[in-house]
Amino acid sequence: DAKTTQPPSMDCAEGRAANLPCNHSTISGNEYVYWYRQIHSQGPQYIIHGLKNNETNEMASLIITEDRKSSTLILPHATLRDTAVYYCIVRVAGGAQKLVFGQGTRLTINP
């Protein structure tokens, strides 16, 4: 699976949009981009995933660049409960489907 690069930490004001970048320059054509987050001392929570089109769900939006070498997770109106470590993972949809976690981005939402 392709490796990803994320900033180690970010801050965002409550109520503002949080934009979390992820670089995955070696992504293959059949690899998806997944985002999970982990709130302190809990199991990771699935947020969203996409292949090449932008995606949106009730939690977030995922913007993937045209060359697919990077993506941005957008939390439109961040709340204090969004404080967590956010992981960007790329992998193929089939096969063993194991997730390989990097170090992620520690997002802190400030009041």
Place this chain on the structure above:
Amino acid sequence: GAVVSQHPSRVICKSGTSVKIECRSLDFQATTMFWYRQFPKQSLMLMATSNEGSKATYEQGVEKDKFLINHASLTLSTLTVTSAHPEDSSFYICSARVSGSSPEQFFGPGTRLTVL
């Protein structure tokens, strides 16, 4: 989303004892479950992939005789830490993949193991 539970949520044991952790998919069937370990301030590290009715596949560096995995049904996988030592103290997390074509994995709440 689908719900995955773990039991116990927290366990403290003496060095040399064995500890069993259960991972259950509550409202779906999971042909594949995964076990992770997470040390403080570190990311999750995949330990093994557990397939129902077959032997688990362990990641490089993970001792299969120390971390016994059993996936006897489509809703239950167990991880047994045998002869636990203080260095095995960690946060153990399981995840389950919904059977079929869905690529999503759902994670349990984790089990915090402390070995004295």
